[in-house]
Amino acid sequence: MDIIISNSSGKPIYEQITEQVKNSIITGALQAGEALPSMRLLAKELHISVITTKRAYEDLEREGFIETVAGKGSFVAQKNMEFIREEQLRKAENLLQSAVDVARSGGITLDELREMLTLLYNGD
Known part of the structure; x- marks a missing residue:
């Protein structure tokens, strides 16, 4: 490890x-x-x-x-993978909510935010 x-x-x-x-x-x-x-x-x-x-x-x-x-x-532990996935989804949702809040307060459009997310997710 x-x-x-x-x-x-x-x-x-x-x-x-x-x-x-x-x-x-x-x-x-x-x-x-x-x-x-x-x-x-x-x-x-x-x-x-x-x-x-x-x-x-x-x-x-x-x-x-x-x-x-x-x-x-x-x-x-013999952990349920679905539980782990759900935990990761919850974390991602919380982080994305923070990003949405920042975007709204900064006048960033949904299309701009979507484009940023796509670029970040794809590693470009």
């Missing part, structure tokens, strides 16, 4: 870990039942505190992305 920590990011390290693990699960890079590195091992690899990795793992478990088995470790 490759996790890259940025000290220049405005996000706390535990959030960076949480987001990257979630993304790996959502994209299928991490499969259901797959073991995650122990908190101590991950902390050692990233040169961070075990408390930081513990916080990230606790957040991931609370949100249902991983399961921890006492004495065995943490594993990717």
Whole structure:
């Protein structure tokens, strides 16, 4: 599992870990039942505190992305992919609502907004 920590990011390290693990699960890079590195091992690899990795793992478990088995470790949860998709749709909807609000207040038309979205989505 490759996790890259940025000290220049405005996000706390535990959030960076949480987001990257979630993304790996959502994209299928991490499969259901797959073991995650122990908190101590991950902390050692990233040169961070075990408390930081513990916080990230606790957040991931609370949100249902991983399961921890006492004495065995943490594993990717058997998560319903439809639930994950719904969560991603909700996040996208919230971000798009913010974009619509900015566009309206700035006099940007729906066609202009649609064109921007298409360009961004297609990577042009």
